[in-house]
Amino acid sequence: MSHLEFWATVSGGLAVWLSVKENVWSWILGLVNVVLASIMFYQIQLYPDMFLQGFFFVTNIIGFWLWKFPKVENANLKNELKITKLEPKTSAFLIVGGLIATYLMGTFSKNLHDIFPKLFSLPSAFPYMDSFTTVMSIVATFMLMKKKVEAWWMWLAIDIISTYMYFVKDVKLYSLLYFVFCIIAVFGAVEWTRKWKQGS
Numbered sequence: 001m002s003h004l005e006f007w008a009t010v011s012g013g014l015a016v017w018l019s020v021k022e023n024v025w026s027w028i029l030g031l032v033n034v035v036l037a038s039i040m041f042y043q044i045q046l047y048p049d050m051f052l053q054g055f056f057f058v059t060n061i062i063g064f065w066l067w068k069f070p071k072v073e074n075a076n077l078k079n080e081l082k083i084t085k086l087e088p089k090t091s092a093f094l095i096v097g098g099l100i101a102t103y104l105m106g107t108f109s110k111n112l113h114d115i116f117p118k119l120f121s122l123p124s125a126f127p128y129m130d131s132f133t134t135v136m137s138i139v140a141t142f143m144l145m146k147k148k149v150e151a152w153w154m155w156l157a158i159d160i161i162s163t164y165m166y167f168v169k170d171v172k173l174y175s176l177l178y179f180v181f182c183i184i185a186v187f188g189a190v191e192w193t194r195k196w197k198q199g200s
Contacts, residue, residue, distance in 0.1 A: 034056040106128035
C-alpha cells in the first residue's frame with residue numbers, strides 16, 4: 001500500500017460519510033480525494049476512472065454551491081438543499097441512457113492503447129465494467145448534487161462492482177474502502193428516505 005492509496009482512501013471515506021450526514025463540507029474534502037485518486041488510477045490503468053476524477057473535481061465545487069445556497073422553495077430548515085425523490089420516468093431515462101453510454105465508453109476504452117499508444121502503453125483493465133462505474137458515477141453524482149434519495153441505490157451498484165475491480169487490481173485498501181461504501185450507501189438510502197418522508 002502506498003501513501004497515495006492511503007490518503008485517497010481516507011479522504012474518500014470521510015467525504016462519503018459526510019455526504020450521508022448532509023454535511024456540505026463533504027464536497028470540499030472530495031476535491032482532495034479526486035486529485036489523489038486520479039494519479040492512482042493512472043498508475044493502475046483504470047483510465048475511465050482516471051477521466052472521471054476531472055468531472056468529480058468540477059462537480060464537487062458545484063455540489064457545494066447547490067447544497068449551501070439553494071433556492072428558497074428548495075431549502076430545508078437549515079436553509080440548505082432539502083432531500084427529494086426522482087420521478088419514475090426520469091429514473092428509467094437515466095438508467096437506459098447510462099447503459100448506452102457505458103457501451104460506447106467501454107468500446108473506446110478497450111482501444112485506448114491502440115489509439116494513443118504513447119499515452120496508454122497498457123490496455124485498459126475491465127473496459128466495460130470500469131466504464132459502467134464511470135458513467136453511472138456521473139449519473140449518481142448529479143443525483144447527489146440534487147439530493148435525490150435514489151443516488152444512494154445507484155452508488156450501491158457502483159460500489160459493489162468497484163470493490164471487485166480494485167481487489168483484482170491489487171489496490172486492496174481501496175477495495176476495502178468501496179466495500180465500506182456499500183454499507184454506507186445502504187445506510188444513506190435508509191437515512192435519506194426517512195428524512196424525505198419527514199420533509200426535512
